[in-house]
Amino acid sequence: MTKDASFRFTHAITRRPAASITDGLRAVDTGTPDLQRMQAHHDAYVATLRATGATVVELPPLDAYPDSVFVEDTALCLPQGAIVMRPGAPTRLGEAAEMAPHLQALYTTVEWIRGPGTIEGGDILVTGREILVGQSARTDAAGIAELRAIVTAWGHALREVHTPPGVLHFKTDCSLLDADTILSTGRLSASGCFDGYRVIHTAEGEEAAANTIRFNDVVLMPAGFPATRDRIESEGFTTVEIGNTECAKLDGGMSCLSLRFTPS
Numbered sequence: 001m002t003k004d005a006s007f008r009f010t011h012a013i014t015r016r017p018a019a020s021i022t023d024g025l026r027a028v029d030t031g032t033p034d035l036q037r038m039q040a041h042h043d044a045y046v047a048t049l050r051a052t053g054a055t056v057v058e059l060p061p062l063d064a065y066p067d068s069v070f071v072e073d074t075a076l077c078l079p080q081g082a083i084v085m086r087p088g089a090p091t092r093l094g095e096a097a098e099m100a101p102h103l104q105a106l107y108t109t110v111e112w113i114r115g116p117g118t119i120e121g122g123d124i125l126v127t128g129r130e131i132l133v134g135q136s137a138r139t140d141a142a143g144i145a146e147l148r149a150i151v152t153a154w155g156h157a158l159r160e161v162h163t164p165p166g167v168l169h170f171k172t173d174c175s176l177l178d179a180d181t182i183l184s185t186g187r188l189s190a191s192g193c194f195d196g197y198r199v200i201h202t203a204e205g206e207e208a209a210a211n212t213i214r215f216n217d218v219v220l221m222p223a224g225f226p227a228t229r230d231r232i233e234s235e236g237f238t239t240v241e242i243g244n245t246e247c248a249k250l251d252g253g254m255s256c257l258s259l260r261f262t263p264s
């Protein structure tokens, strides 16, 4: 794939948060998310994606799945096709089948992780060179092996890495800023998993800013992390800050809220 294909996209899919979001999974209870505030943040997020010229499909809320706003975990979208994931959280398993028809409407090739292994999109970082996948409480070796078989047949290199203990997903702690540049927390990059890349670190105490998305010409990042924002800007990127207080209560961030791709 061309290097730019890791951050330039014509399409995104999002899903509006459901009223059941109050029952969303969380590692630590820091309060109940407010649906109205989350919707307002979500509207700003979608508007920012659209402002780059992309087509954004906004799916309706799915009350049966409290975490279904976090669509990233349901699929991996690559230039050659989409792969429907198999989430490791039992309450989220059905979200993948809900997403599949929307991918089939846009892609010629859609593959499935069939199990018994599990894997969630939040553990997968596609760079300009390779696909990094972190084992986590949600993503296991069998799930990664199944993904490897599909993506290597499509010409990608897959490298297995580790999600820091106590961190939900690999990408909770990192994101791609361009084909060769990664934003990372110090605790994650210390593992050496980004050796050979240009790494920009989140500022001290701003680890929660690590999950951003580069989408066409902008970097969407959670609001409230000025030192990290300044670092990203000083490296030549254009940031847009999006409120993330409500998603953060459910361990969610910028990448979780969309699937980003160019259909083929």
Ligand code: CIR
Pocket: 024, 025, 026, 067, 070, 072, 073, 089, 092, 121, 122, 123, 168, 169, 171, 172, 250, 251, 252, 253, 255, 256
């Ligand atoms: C969960 O625990 O599954 C959701 N509350 C948060 C999912 C965040 N998704 C992501 O980082 N890709």
